[in-house]
Amino acid sequence: MTNNTATTYDGDVTLNGSEQSPVEIQDPADVFVGGESITGDLTVQNAEYVFTHTPVSGAAAVSKGETETNIRGTLEDGYVQSVDGDVLLTDAEDVFIAADAVDGAVSAPGAENVYTDESIPVDSPDKYDVSTFGWQQSGSATDPESGVYAVGMDHDIELEAVRRDVDLYLVGHGHDVRVDGRGASVSVHFVGYDNTVHVGPYLASAVETDTGFDNEIDADPYPAEDLVEMSRREAYSNAGFGRRKVTFQVPNEDDEWCPNCGQAAEAIIERHQMEAFFVFGWPLWTYDRSTNPARECENCSPNAVHAELSERERREIFD
Ligand SMILES: [Zn+2]
Incomplete structure (x- = not known):
């Protein structure tokens, strides 16, 4: 213990590799442990909440009294960026530990609550x-x-x-x-x-x-207007004067399932056909209209942008 360095801090503290390990941070508010930051073990003693993508054990790997650097004072948050060796966090509020943060073991004895998940593959x-x-x-x-x-x-x-x-x-x-x-x-x-x-x-x-x-x-929901090639207003206005057949599409705001492909949909449109006598873009007399219009959605419409396009299709669309 002769070399033990006790440093008093005020505010946030960042461990960036200059501290002699094992390092203890005493009574910080929240602590954030970045990816690939600790080469040794990490022990979180008596934290409130611990959130981690690194497996956690209950037994302390780093104990008080073994630390070389002791950081205390009126601490706010702690940021662990790089430590060559072990780290002990004592009485922290919440501790957040990224995947692959610690080469050694992570333990959290005395934590009020630990949120953990299996290690997931994450890049550097x-x-x-x-x-x-x-x-x-x-x-x-x-x-x-x-x-x-x-x-x-x-x-x-x-x-x-x-x-x-x-x-x-x-x-x-x-x-x-x-x-x-x-x-x-x-x-x-x-x-x-x-x-x-x-x-x-x-x-x-x-x-x-x-x-x-x-x-x-x-x-954001998929905009139904995007699937519309010809709106009703545009079709009527193009019809001009006389007996005409027009086709147009309108958003259907009532349905949540697409009757065409059977999937849950955010945007559904109906394809209408109509034959009418138009006067200055207005259907004065209707001869015939579709009674059961075909429907399509963002999953099955040929006009939709699909998330699962192949690389080649994307290049064709975007280049
Ligand atoms: Zn559909």
């Missing part, structure tokens, strides 16, 4: 288009290749022109991610709470893991 943070770490970070990417990796609190992230499948790996709380694009799918992993992902109408999305609570995907 630097393999993602946007990788953020810390408090109130922001980032964005256009035409991303892999997605987002965020660890910390209150990150504001935007992905634009997404046309390849992306993963969002979100650790912590208060993250807000907006994803827009076409013909691709968005797979989301949540580790923590109060995280929201907004997804544009032409993308498929799914929560792959939800390790925590109050996390959600807010997906």
Whole structure:
């Protein structure tokens, strides 16, 4: 214990590799442990909530009295970015541990609640288009290749022109991610709470893991107007004067299931036909009209943008 360094801090503390291990952080508020950050063991002693994608055992691997660096004071949040050796977190509020954060064992004795999931395959943070770490970070990417990796609190992230499948790996709380694009799918992993992902109408999305609570995907519905080739107004106006046959499509806002393909649908349209005597674009006298119009939806319409297009089809559409 002769070399034990006790450092008194005020506010947030970040472990970035300069501390002699084992390192103890005493009585912090929340602690965020980033991917590939600890080469030794991690023990979380008496935390309130622990959110983790790393398997957790009950027995302490790192004990008090063995630590070389002791960080205490009036601490706010802790960020673990890089430690060569073991880490002990004592009396933290909430602790968020990314997948593959720790080379050794993770233990959480005395935690009030542990939210855990099986280890899931996650790339290194630097393999993602946007990788953020810390408090109130922001980032964005256009035409991303892999997605987002965020660890910390209150990150504001935007992905634009997404046309390849992306993963969002979100650790912590208060993250807000907006994803827009076409013909691709968005797979989301949540580790923590109060995280929201907004997804544009032409993308498929799914929560792959939800390790925590109050996390959600807010997906815009597919716009039915997009499936309409010819609106009623346009068809009437094109009809001009005289007896004409017209075809047009109108959104059906009542149905939730498509009678054509049998799938749940956000956007359903009806294909109408009509033969009428038109005067200045108005059907004065109707001879015939379709009584049971054909319907189609975003899953079966030839006019829809599909998330499961092959790479070749995408190139044809987008290039
Ligand atoms: Zn359909």
